[in-house]
Amino acid sequence: MKKLGILTSGGDAPGMNAAIRAVVKAANYNDIDVMGIEGGYQGLIEGRIKPLTSKLVENIADRGGTILKTSRSPEFMEEAGRKKALKVLKTFGIDSLIVIGGDGSLKGAQKLHELGINVIGLPGTIDNDLTYTDYSIGFDTTLNTILECIGKIKDTDYSHDKTTIVEVMGRYCGDLALHCALAGGGEIISTPEKKLNFDTICSKLSSRINSGKKDNLVIVTEYMYDLAELQRYIEEKLNMSVRTTVLGFIQRGGNPSAFDRILASQMGVTAVELLINGSSGLTVGIKDNKMIQRKLENINDEKNDRQDKYRFLEPLLH
Numbered sequence: 466m467k468k469l470g471i472l473t474s475g476g477d478a479p480g481m482n483a484a485i486r487a488v489v490k491a492a493n494y495n496d497i498d499v500m501g502i503e504g505g506y507q508g509l510i511e512g513r514i515k516p517l518t519s520k521l522v523e524n525i526a527d528r529g530g531t532i533l534k535t536s537r538s539p540e541f542m543e544e545a546g547r548k549k550a551l552k553v554l555k556t557f558g559i560d561s562l563i564v565i566g567g568d569g570s571l572k573g574a575q576k577l578h579e580l581g582i583n584v585i586g587l588p589g590t591i592d593n594d595l596t597y598t599d600y601s602i603g604f605d606t607t608l609n610t611i612l613e614c615i616g617k618i619k620d621t622d623y624s625h626d627k628t629t630i631v632e633v634m635g636r637y638c639g640d641l642a643l644h645c646a647l648a649g650g651g652e653i654i655s656t657p658e659k660k661l662n663f664d665t666i667c668s669k670l671s672s673r674i675n676s677g678k679k680d681n682l683v684i685v686t687e688y689m690y691d692l693a694e695l696q697r698y699i700e701e702k703l704n705m706s707v708r709t710t711v712l713g714f715i716q717r718g719g720n721p722s723a724f725d726r727i728l729a730s731q732m733g734v735t736a737v738e739l740l741i742n743g744s745s746g747l748t749v750g751i752k753d754n755k756m757i758q759r760k761l762e763n764i765n766d767e768k769n770d771r772q773d774k775y776r777f778l779e780p781l782l783h
């Protein structure tokens with residue numbers, strides 16, 4: 466490896482900085498220079514690149530967001546954009562690259578691998594929507610943030626015997642909602658993997674209310690419903706008042722949890738080791754508490770509909 470580049474791409478995720486720190490430290494430890502590419506693939510196309518040293522990443526592991534900044538780059542989706550990116554990498558003498566991002570970013574990383582750059586991916590997304598890994602960097606912190614917010618909503622729900630619909634992020638993956646419910650943060654959940662229709666939500670709610678539980682949280686994954694319509698439907702059908710809270714971007718920020726920092730650190734060191742050993746076209750993950758690697762082209766090939774985890778919800782939410 467001559468020179469290593471690193472970038473973060475897609476939505477920022479808490480723990481990305483811990484991953485950057487780990488990559489830079491592990492590379493420098495092995496006498497490899499690192500260049501930080503600012504603003505994801507768009508920054509790469511524009512040549513926004515500068516050296517990153519161990520000293521510069523010394524105090525970043527506890528910071529949310531990404532010091533390298535990130536973007537969604539429509540230009541990189543096109544072959545012409547990727548060719549520009551390749552040219553920039555060559556100009557800067559970067560022959561190896563670590564990409565930290567979600568499913569889209571890792572698809573982009575695969576494209577650069579196909580163009581001859583040595584690439585390793587790290588899963589950095591709050592959505593946890595990559596089936597090859599048990600956890601992605603950022604998921605745990607976001608889950609904890611959601612639980613903290615839900616705790617506050619529960620206080621007011623309890624005081625008023627109120628029902629609130631809470632929409633959480635996750636794109637088309639229900640992991641944030643599912644794990645939130647497993648952690649005791651919600652009575653009724655609806656996710657893309659187990660979508661409830663309006664009538665089922667109402668009948669679950671009414672049986673809870675009839676059994677004496679008058680404050681209830683309905684957790685739903687984003688992009689599933691028109692929330693105003695859902696709220697109105699419940700209000701009319703059950704003749705009660707309902708509130709809706711969309712947690713939004715508060716979920717993506719904040720200091721990474723210890724779990725995310727440790728996960729990101731282990732993944733960062735693993736990525737450098739893989740490059741030193743001559744690997745490319747791989748992405749690092751965690752399975753059964755061990756670091757694993759998969760081909761970048763297979764990031765979502767493993768079926769994982771979380772049935773094992775939904776099973777636990779039956780007795781917990783009855």
Ligand SMILES: Nc1ncnc2c1ncn2[C@@H]1O[C@H](COP(=O)(O)OP(=O)(O)OP(=O)(O)O)[C@@H](O)[C@H]1O
Nearest residue numbers: 475476537538541542566567568569570572573590
């Ligand atoms: N199929 C693809 N080929 C090339 N590049 C891609 C592809 N898909 C995504 N990308 C690049 O990766 C960027 C980030 O992808 P995307 O917006 O899907 O976020 P992500 O990495 O999945 O992260 P998150 O979902 O957590 O926000 C895109 O803007 C684009 O530049």
Ligand SMILES: O=P(O)(O)OC[C@H]1O[C@](O)(CO)[C@@H](O)[C@@H]1O
Nearest residue numbers: 476567590591592634635636717
């Ligand atoms: O930041 P943007 O482009 O609005 O994207 C929001 C999306 O990004 C994520 O926060 C991460 O993928 C999703 O949960 C959400 O749907």
Ligand SMILES: [Mg+2]
Nearest residue numbers: 567568569590
């Ligand atoms: Mg994604």
